[in-house]
Amino acid sequence: MNTKKELRVNAIKNGTVIDHIPAKDLFKVIKILGLEKFENTMTLGNNLESKTQGHKGIIKISEMFFKDDDIDRIALAAPNAKLNIIKDYTVVEKRLVNVPDKVIGIAKCVNPKCITNFEDDIKTKFTVINKEDIALKCHYCEKITNKENLRLQ
Amino acid sequence: MNTKKELRVNAIKNGTVIDHIPAKDLFKVIKILGLEKFENTMTLGNNLESKTQGHKGIIKISEMFFKDDDIDRIALAAPNAKLNIIKDYTVVEKRLVNVPDKVIGIAKCVNPKCITNFEDDIKTKFTVINKEDIALKCHYCEKITNKENLRLQ
Numbered sequence A, B: 001m002n003t004k005k006e007l008r009v010n011a012i013k014n015g016t017v018i019d020h021i022p023a024k025d026l027f028k029v030i031k032i033l034g035l036e037k038f039e040n041t042m043t044l045g046n047n048l049e050s051k052t053q054g055h056k057g058i059i060k061i062s063e064m065f066f067k068d069d070d071i072d073r074i075a076l077a078a079p080n081a082k083l084n085i086i087k088d089y090t091v092v093e094k095r096l097v098n099v100p101d102k103v104i105g106i107a108k109c110v111n112p113k114c115i116t117n118f119e120d121d122i123k124t125k126f127t128v129i130n131k132e133d134i135a136l137k138c139h140y141c142e143k144i145t146n147k148e149n150l151r152l153q
Helices: A023-033 A067-077 B023-033 B066-074
Strands: A017-024 A042-048 A054-062 A084-089 A090-096 A102-104 A125-130 A135-138 A144-146 B014-021 B043-048 B054-062 B082-087 B088-098 B102-104 B125-130 B135-138 B144-146
Touching: A017 A023, A023 A042, A023 A054, A102 B144, A135 B066, B014 B023, B023 B043, B023 B054, B023 B066, B043 B102
Parallel strands: none
Antiparallel strands: A017 A054, A017 A084, A042 A054, A042 B043, A084 A090, A102 A125, A125 A135, A135 A144, B014 B054, B014 B082, B043 B054, B082 B088, B102 B125, B125 B135, B135 B144
């Protein structure tokens, strides 16, 4: 039995491809976008060889076109991701991710004593003070959460 | 720009394909197997059309061959999953999932008052009392957790 045929994934006719996601952060991006709940056909690849970044992840979702705000939320995990918007099997637009100025309700504050870590109804709220390496200053306790210790809510 | 070429996913040379996962349970299976931490090349598909079950998920992992015990753990989420073990692009073995007799430390007990839900160092422990529809009887509080209210630890 040869599996070459069954393992081939069809091209997307219409949808979005998110490429150049750091391999270790693919599942963070999936969580930020809420892909677990989507009913769209999707293909996810991880630990794929990349010419530019060692190993990468990729997400391909049919019939899904994200709003700018939704895409910019993934900047926390994948600031260098590149998006291809596909219509009728053709890339009609390319987009980069913009790191937003404020981040509300995605990341947890690194400070275990921060009010957001023990009051469930208070959403986290950060000002992005370093867009290159990702550093978030908490609105409530002013402690800095960076990419290395970033955990999702 | 035509994307047909770049969207094609290569066949697995050596590894495991887990097919016929219910679409709504793909991410549960990913969590049970701990795929978020794997460094193997992998492709995941979800909400794919299936001849037998509406919509399905599929997992393809290179250079990974699971132990029987690990595979049987996914039975809680995907009792009808089918595995193909692939060597040199050829399916050398097919496997079904066996629902285990006991489940330790994967699922949460549905009973909010169960000791396993407020003592972090006590692992959950269940006897599987219905293998067809999945029903788990808690070792500690004897309440029944079934597939519909199953949440992972």
